[in-house]
Amino acid sequence: MALDTSKIAVKKLDRMMAEMELARLAAEIAEHDKLYHQDDAPRISDADYDALRRRNTEIEARFPDLAREDSPTKKVGAAPAGRFAKVRHAKPMLSLDNAFDPEDVDGFFTRVRRFLDLPTNTAVEIVAEPKIDGLSISLRYEKGRFVQGATRGDGVEGEDVTPNLRTIKDIPQRLTGDVPDVIDIRGEIYMLREDFLALNEARVKADEPVFANPRNSAAGSLRQIDSSVTASRPLRFFAYTMGEASGPVGKTHWEFLQNLKAWGFQVNPKAKRCASAEEALAFYNAIGAERAALPYDIDGVVYKVNRFDWQDQLGMVSRAPRWAIAHKFPAEQAQTKLNEITIQVGRTGVLTPVANLEPITVGGVVVSRATLHNEDEIARKDIRVGDTVVIQRAGDVIPQVVSVVLEKRPKGSKPYDFPDRCPACGSLAIREEGEVAKRCTGGLICPAQRSERLRHFVSRVAFNIDGLGEERLQLFLDKGVIEGPADIFTLRTRDGKQAAPLAEWDGWGPQSALKLFQAIDDRRRVSFERFIYALGIHQVGEATAKLLARRYGTLDAWRAAMITAAQERKANPDESKKPEKIGPEFAALCDIAGIGLNMADDIAGFFAEKHNLDALNALEKAGVEVEPVEIVQAPADSPVAGKTVVFTGTLQTRTRQAAEAQAEKLGAKVAGSVSKKTGYVVIGADAGSKADKAKALGVAILTEDEWLKLIGET
Numbered sequence: 173m174a175l176d177t178s179k180i181a182v183k184k185l186d187r188m189m190a191e192m193e194l195a196r197l198a199a200e201i202a203e204h205d206k207l208y209h210q211d212d213a214p215r216i217s218d219a220d221y222d223a224l225r226r227r228n229t230e231i232e233a234r235f236p237d238l239a240r241e242d243s244p245t246k247k248v249g250a251a252p253a254g255r256f257a258k259v260r261h262a263k264p265m266l267s268l269d270n271a272f273d274p275e276d277v278d279g280f281f282t283r284v285r286r287f288l289d290l291p292t293n294t295a296v297e298i299v300a301e302p303k304i305d306g307l308s309i310s311l312r313y314e315k316g317r318f319v320q321g322a323t324r325g326d327g328v329e330g331e332d333v334t335p336n337l338r339t340i341k342d343i344p345q346r347l348t349g350d351v352p353d354v355i356d357i358r359g360e361i362y363m364l365r366e367d368f369l370a371l372n373e374a375r376v377k378a379d380e381p382v383f384a385n386p387r388n389s390a391a392g393s394l395r396q397i398d399s400s401v402t403a404s405r406p407l408r409f410f411a412y413t414m415g416e417a418s419g420p421v422g423k424t425h426w427e428f429l430q431n432l433k434a435w436g437f438q439v440n441p442k443a444k445r446c447a448s449a450e451e452a453l454a455f456y457n458a459i460g461a462e463r464a465a466l467p468y469d470i471d472g473v474v475y476k477v478n479r480f481d482w483q484d485q486l487g488m489v490s491r492a493p494r495w496a497i498a499h500k501f502p503a504e505q506a507q508t509k510l511n512e513i514t515i516q517v518g519r520t521g522v523l524t525p526v527a528n529l530e531p532i533t534v535g536g537v538v539v540s541r542a543t544l545h546n547e548d549e550i551a552r553k554d555i556r557v558g559d560t561v562v563i564q565r566a567g568d569v570i571p572q573v574v575s576v577v578l579e580k581r582p583k584g585s586k587p588y589d590f591p592d593r594c595p596a597c598g599s600l601a602i603r604e605e606g607e608v609a610k611r612c613t614g615g616l617i618c619p620a621q622r623s624e625r626l627r628h629f630v631s632r633v634a635f636n637i638d639g640l641g642e643e644r645l646q647l648f649l650d651k652g653v654i655e656g657p658a659d660i661f662t663l664r665t666r667d668g669k670q671a672a673p674l675a676e677w678d679g680w681g682p683q684s685a686l687k688l689f690q691a692i693d694d695r696r697r698v699s700f701e702r703f704i705y706a707l708g709i710h711q712v713g714e715a716t717a718k719l720l721a722r723r724y725g726t727l728d729a730w731r732a733a734m735i736t737a738a739q740e741r742k743a744n745p746d747e748s749k750k751p752e753k754i755g756p757e758f759a760a761l762c763d764i765a766g767i768g769l770n771m772a773d774d775i776a777g778f779f780a781e782k783h784n785l786d787a788l789n790a791l792e793k794a795g796v797e798v799e800p801v802e803i804v805q806a807p808a809d810s811p812v813a814g815k816t817v818v819f820t821g822t823l824q825t826r827t828r829q830a831a832e833a834q835a836e837k838l839g840a841k842v843a844g845s846v847s848k849k850t851g852y853v854v855i856g857a858d859a860g861s862k863a864d865k866a867k868a869l870g871v872a873i874l875t876e877d878e879w880l881k882l883i884g885e886t
């Protein structure tokens with residue numbers, strides 16, 4: 173077994189272990205950065221994330237020469253996700269170093285004085301401001317007009333979200349007063365807690381996934397392709413710093429804040445000048461006491477050296493200015509008893525352990541349940557029923573179990589035994605290689621998955637049946653009139669009779685029944701890709717559904733091919749590496765760019781289950797019609813058919829996505845990383861390591877022009 177370096181104390185690491193651990197941390201932190209910045213779906217708390225970064229910094233401090241090129245200390249956030257045009261910030265958008273206790277804050281003041289060569293008794297005035305838990309953006313104003321706005325991205329390049337920012341009322345389109353000709357105003361986009369809760373409530377009603385916290389909700393709302401969606405979300409903005417500026421903006425940060433207000437921006441009214449570290453700490457404590465009562469989430473206080481001339485002298489180091497520091501609040505924690513661990517079964521059959529707690533108030537909210545994530549997490553923290561546990565809310569609605577208070581562990585307690593069977597249907601629960609989750613294999617026969625799967629089936633992106641939301645669906649399930657998806661389409665008439673005497677039920681009348689039947693009829697004909705997505709096959713999201721639809725064209729063709737693929741797979745369970753050795757149909761499935769072996773296994777696996785085939789037949793019998801799609805086939809003379817192509821860097825003539833889609837249309841396989849099998853690497857501006865790797869491997873490298881020539885575009 174490989175050595176697990178993650179639990180070894182920093183001071184005990186030898187050189188080799190440190191190298192391994194730095195590599196592991198770089199990958200793990202990058203993954204969390206992506207989850208946080210691009211997917212708006214963080215998986216760990218800010219405190220856990222900070223701990224990972226701190227560990228990385230500490231190891232680098234011990235072994236400076238081992239610091240990696242891709243070290244988290246050299247990066248801010250994650251690179252932009254690619255849906256929006258990129259914007260290069262005129263000045264990089266920095267991050268802040270963190271202080272966790274008064275000593276760290278003292279250290280900050282000491283460093284500032286030392287750097288400025290000031291005697292220890294010189295007062296260093298700072299401005300203290302609440303640290304808003306939102307997302308930072310940069311707004312460019314030219315001659316007082318708002319011209320462009322971008323997210324932070326990786327600090328160097330962000331995403332152009334100008335049209336979306338124009339919908340936010342706190343962002344002035346025109347500035348008033350004496351403003352430099354060119355200025356980048358920076359600050360935080362956030363959402364009020366009450367607005368976040370109302371939005372989530374509406375999302376539950378509309379059968380849409382809820383946001384975990386106001387921050388994710390603000391980020392998700394800002395990064396919308398359709399700006400009318402952003403316009404419908406109550407986003408707000410506080411201005412607090414600047415990027416490039418062509419003229420003076422004040423002599424101090426405080427003056428600058430007053431100017432911001434005069435120009436038309438919202439500035440946090442709590443910002444305060446402090447003459448000393450003691451005053452700064454008093455401010456921190458006061459804001460901390462007020463924290464739960466504030467209408468928005470904050471995760472600390474930012475201290476900024478007030479004098480701009482001092483800020484200029486202090487400059488920055490790696491990713492953060494020397495003139496500012498974020499004094500973080502500890503996550504809101506409490507201790508309580510873990511009464512029971514229950515297992516929830518999700519739509520795709522994932523078994524999620526949930527801690528049922530003795531109710532307790534944390535950060536102003538009564539908590540009685542917390543997520544335990546998965547089997548490994550329980551084992552790692554050795555969480556047992558009856559334990560007293562420390563729980564914490566890190567801005568999220570659902571709290572986490574941080575640790576066990578071992579001194580309070582009752583005698584005779586036993587480690588938790590994670591079940592092997594699904595609590596909802598009794599089917600075997602298995603854990604696939606490389607996955608953390610255990611999954612029920614019961615599919616549509618599992619009642620837990622049934623309601624989730626049906627909910628998914630009728631959801632907006634799938635069959636999109638109006639008037640069949642969560643509540644009504646549950647009612648039909650409870651009454652036993654719907655068991656599988658096909659039953660939805662026989663609600664009006666089943667075996668010659670009305671399946672559900674709706675008009676006789678409480679709260680229903682002939683009108684509402686008719687309306688629902690009509691809504692169902694309207695959706696009896698469905699596009700092939702919606703149909704595929706609706707099936708809820710593990711790993712098959714909208715994008716994959718589209719790929720499958722375009723490749724197979726009709727439900728019949730797809731089903732026949734997948735049944736064969738499933739048989740091929742069954743006959744060759746061990747050939748886990750090479751699809752072509754498994755069989756032609758299975759290989760053809762894996763051949764679709766974007767579908768790997770693992771996903772192919774899930775798709776073929778769906779067709780290996782009789783109950784799924786029955787469900788498909790039943791849908792057709794109930795009158796569901798799947799519209800065929802034109803099969804997208806590469807032209808016979810395509811010069812790139814079958815070749816694997818990697819695009820890297822910024823293209824000039826089209827977005828990377830458009831270029832990739834075009835390559836796929838021409839029969840090329842688009843990949844994300846370079847290997848010996850890569851046919852071409854197409855490099856745009858600022859291409860990085862992928863171009864280097866292509867060179868090293870002797871893979872053909874094309875400029876954008878050469879690529880366009882190759883595919884006959886110029």
Ligand code: IVH
Nearest residue numbers: 266267268301302303304308360412474493
């Ligand atoms: S100043 C160069 N002030 O915290 C310094 N940042 O951890 C730029 N933040 O990226 C940041 N409230 O997203 C500053 N009053 C405030 C802030 C604040 C929230 C965020 C911001 C920044 C992050 C750094």
